[in-house]
Amino acid sequence: MKDEWNYPGEGIFVEPPVESGARARMVIEGVDLLEHLQTPALMVARGQVRFANAAAKSLLGAHIVGQDVRIAIRDPKAVAAILSESGGTARIPGLSTGGSVWEVDCKVVNGTDRIVSLYDLSERVSVAKSHADFVANASHELRTPLANVIGYVETLMNPKAGSNEELRERFLGTIRHEAQRMQALISDLMSLSRIEAVKHEAPSESVDVVHLARELTGEFRDSAHVELVTNCESAVVAGDRGQLLQVLRNLIDNALKYGQPGGPVHVSVEAASTGWLLVMVRDEGEGIAPEHLPRVTERFYRASNSRSRAAGGTGLGLSIVKHIVERHRGRFDIESRPGKGTTASLMLPLRDQ
Numbered sequence: 001m002k003d004e005w006n007y008p009g010e011g012i013f014v015e016p017p018v019e020s021g022a023r024a025r026m027v028i029e030g031v032d033l034l035e036h037l038q039t040p041a042l043m044v045a046r047g048q049v050r051f052a053n054a055a056a057k058s059l060l061g062a063h064i065v066g067q068d069v070r071i072a073i074r075d076p077k078a079v080a081a082i083l084s085e086s087g088g089t090a091r092i093p094g095l096s097t098g099g100s101v102w103e104v105d106c107k108v109v110n111g112t113d114r115i116v117s118l119y120d121l122s123e124r125v126s127v128a129k130s131h132a133d134f135v136a137n138a139s140h141e142l143r144t145p146l147a148n149v150i151g152y153v154e155t156l157m158n159p160k161a162g163s164n165e166e167l168r169e170r171f172l173g174t175i176r177h178e179a180q181r182m183q184a185l186i187s188d189l190m191s192l193s194r195i196e197a198v199k200h201e202a203p204s205e206s207v208d209v210v211h212l213a214r215e216l217t218g219e220f221r222d223s224a225h226v227e228l229v230t231n232c233e234s235a236v237v238a239g240d241r242g243q244l245l246q247v248l249r250n251l252i253d254n255a256l257k258y259g260q261p262g263g264p265v266h267v268s269v270e271a272a273s274t275g276w277l278l279v280m281v282r283d284e285g286e287g288i289a290p291e292h293l294p295r296v297t298e299r300f301y302r303a304s305n306s307r308s309r310a311a312g313g314t315g316l317g318l319s320i321v322k323h324i325v326e327r328h329r330g331r332f333d334i335e336s337r338p339g340k341g342t343t344a345s346l347m348l349p350l351r352d353q
């Protein structure tokens with residue numbers, strides 16, 4: 001049986017010999033189906049690309065039709081899978097963009113023709129990588145205080161050091177501090193996973209943010225200078241009260257940690273006629289250098305490692321803020337002028353009343 005006729009899509013279509021009419025019809029119908037697939041697909045026969053659907057042409061270029069498959073797809077492993085007797089799969093790194101990962105899947109039909117599908121795995125691979133990075137970072141952050149706790153406990157178990165009252169007190173203080181660091185980290189990790197679990201559920205409680213801000217700033221009355229300014233008596237959003245409280249708490253905590261000791265911290269809550277609520281938390285601290293600014297909402301990213309750790313920071317506070325604001329369909333922004341201070345602001349859609 002002859003199979004050296006062209007497939008549609010190449011421009012010229014040569015009628016197949018009469019005896020192969022049924023097969024030809026099947027192939028034509030198959031090719032027609034492939035053309036409309038979103039997945040890039042090729043038909044390869046005798047080592048040559050005979051047909052490429054629109055998605056494959058846009059990925060690899062229209063010129064691949066008629067090309068030797070080794071030139072059309074340069075990756076040796078992918079070519080080996082395509083040309084192997086029974087087909088197979090292979091991964092191609094960097095096929096579309098530098099960091100992309102594609103999978104080639106080759107099925108042999110009619111003993112000779114090959115249908116090659118290309119699947120973009122880039123997103124899946126990058127999610128898996130960021131998950132692995134996150135677990136590695138979290139383990140590293142926990143390992144350091146844990147190693148300190150073990151080290152100090154072992155020293156205290158030594159009768160000589162353990163009987164020195166002053167040393168004992170000091171070491172126990174350090175052990176408590178390190179244990180608190182681990183506790184803060186575990187609590188932030190649990191917050192992140194709870195937020196992650198409900199991220200697709202739109203929050204539905206009616207939350208008065210003015211009331212929330214009053215309650216929270218009031219907590220600092222005796223310990224720090226945190227002032228609240230607002231242009232309305234109440235401003236209601238569809239939200240998760242606990243999460244919005246956590247956002248404000250994290251922002252005020254940061255303004256106190258990295259701002260002037262004891263404040264001032266300026267909190268403002270403004271309802272705008274556009275239907276948005278603007279909440280700002282401003283401090284007068286050293287600020288954040290411009291090169292760090294775009295990354296401070298990444299998990300475990302710290303603009304200043306030593307300051308964050310000395311202040312008991314976990315490196316997760318702003319990442320928690322960003323995720324909560326996203327769940328509330330809002331916007332989060334942070335601006336800073338080195339030497340002058342930092343302003344964290346969020347916009348939330350007001351609930352129609």
Ligand code: ADP
Nearest residue numbers: 254258302303304308313314315316317318342
């Ligand atoms: P941390 O627990 O370390 O405070 P965050 O996620 O809350 O972590 O913040 C990330 C980093 O951003 C901090 O380590 C700090 O370097 C910087 N940062 C956050 N808020 C401020 C601020 N108000 N002023 C200066 N730097 C800040």
